[in-house]
Amino acid sequence: MIYVIYFIDDICYTGSLLKGWDDMAADIYARIRQAAFELVSEGVWPTVADVRAKLGSGSNTTINNTLKEWRQEFLSRISISSRRPDWPPSLAEAFEQIWQKACDEAEQQLDAVRREVEAAEAALRIERDELLQGLNRMETEAQSLRHELELRAAKQTELDEALRQERFHSEKLQTERQELLTAQESLRQELAQGRKQAEARQAELEEKHEQQLREAREMSERKESLAYERLEGLRVRLYQQVEDERTDMKQQLQKQEAALQQARQDAAKVEGLWRERVLERERENGGLNARLELARQAIDELREELRALRATGEAAGRLALSQAADLATQQERTRLLREQWLERTCAALASGTLPTRQDEWRSWLAAQWPEANQ
Secondary structure (H helix, E strand, C coil): CCCEEEEECCEEEEECCCCCCHHHCCCHHHHHHHHHHHHHHCCCCCCHHHHHHHHCCCCHHHHHHHHHHHHHHHHHHHHHHCCCCCCCHHHHHHHHHHHHHHHHHHHHHHHHHHHHHHHHHHHHHHHHHHHHHHHHHHHHHHHHHHHHHHHHHHHHHHHHHHHHHHHHHHHHHHHHHHHHHHHHHHHHHHHHHHHHHHHHHHHHHHHHHHHHHHHHHHHHHHHHHHHHHHHHHHHHHHHHHHHHHHHHHHHHHHHHHHHHHHHHHHHHHHHHHHHHHHHHHHHHHHHHHHHHHHHHHHHHHHHHHHHHHHHHHHHHHHHHHHHHHHHHHHHHHHHHHHHHHHHHHHHHHHHCCCCCCHHHHHHHHHHHCHHHHC
8 A cells, every 4th residue: 555645735645545556557557657656655756757767668658648647637636635624615626726727837847847858868969979979080080090100100110121221232332333443443454455455466467467468469360360261261162152053053944944844735735635625515515505495495385285284174174163063053953853843742642633544644743843844
């Protein structure tokens, strides 16, 4: 059992206002109301945040709606329990209105304070987020600067190492330069000595070359005279060879002319033979042309006979067609007459008009079939 103690105008009231609420503990609304009563018993006016913190969970909307109903019920019960029987009804009603107005004002002020607190909390939260973002950004920048500093330190170390190597290399190059200068001086001396030796060697070679040139000139003069002598002998031999070849050519030309003359004679003989053969062929062609002309005349005569035969055949065909048409007409006429005669004979037999005597049959038949007499 929970008792609520409240003070109005320095008057202490104690009442059992929570009787029967233990049975509704399973319901969320009952739990919200129970938490509100517990907060009031602790001397704290219940708010949505306090009730939610008391419960540990729950929807803000559900808690807010339930608290509104609970406040109205709680304040109405307090107003009812706070009535004094010795007060006039008008005073009690006025006091109740004042109390309700005070509660409404307190609720409005509480809502305003709550909104201000929530706004301040939101602003503080935003400021905190901004500060956190700034802190994260500063940490990122610090890490970037730290990384850049490490890179610069590593680069500085590399540059120091490179500078040390360059200094060592420069000292080494300086030493090599000094050695090269010393070697250059020694080479210059050796070059001067070698130049002197080369000049002496060149003078000696020039003198030797002059001697060889004189010897070569004398040798060439001897070779030239010998070549002239050989050339003269060669010219004589060539002239003799040309004369011999000219004589051989004349002989061969005479032989070729004789062969050509013989070939001309043979060609004349062959031409005579061919002319005789051509004349013979012309005579044969004349006979063949005569025979061909006779054959053409015979063919023309045969063509004339063929035309006459065709004309005769066409006339015979037309006559045969005419006779066939006449024969067909005659056959058709005979068939019709036979049918008429049969019909008339049958009619006569049916009517009993046949003659009794044999000599009267001819005249009766002539009377029944007059077309046969035409």
